[in-house]
Amino acid sequence: MPGKKQQALSRAIDEAGHDARLSGASVVDHATLQSECEPGARAFWQAVPSRVLDLAVDPAEFIVEISSRLCMQECAVDQWCPLCDAVLDSRGHHSRMCCAGGDRTRRRNGLRNRIFRGAARAGLHPELERPGLLLPSRPGDINQNEQARRPADVYLPCFTGGLPAALDFAVTAPQRQETLYPGCSYCPRGRL
Helix, strand or coil: CCCCCHHHHHHHHHHHHHHHHHCCCCHHHHHHHHHHHCCCHHHHHHHCCCCCCCCCCEEEEEEEEHHHHCCCCCCCCCCEEECCCEEEECCCEEEEECCCCCCCHHHHHHHHHHHHHHHHHCCCCCCEEEEECCCCCCCCCCCHHHHHHEEEEECCCCCCCHHHEEEECCCCCCCCHHHCCCCCCCCCHCCC
């Protein structure tokens, strides 16, 4: 194509390849690939590895992350999860979503702690798990125990424009049944 720049041609080829991969993908792979197209999803690949900046990833973990994001198998066959007795699929999706072993909570806490440390290094005076920031569930509900309400994961007393910010984190996966089949009371597991 005369007159087209290399960058435009490369983008067209990449988009055609991506569209072809999506059209032949299973429901789970489609969700995985689409999640990689969301804003910020590819920032993982752009971070310069640095142990000093806490941006280094163990090589084995890096390979597992690549395999997952590219819809590749992590092991040869499906097995049973020893923690919850569900299928531990060969793509490793279940291991990222299983709530029986506490790994989801550890990943969430790891993310929270990393953001906390970064905010502290930036001089934002963050507070972990600060309670009492949420309003009552219903207007006029003054009897609600303020301490029982979920705290902010990271509270920043002075953020953008001098205003405070309460950050709350959730680690989730695009392969969750309720994401793949929204509103469905019975999720057709056989189609995955």
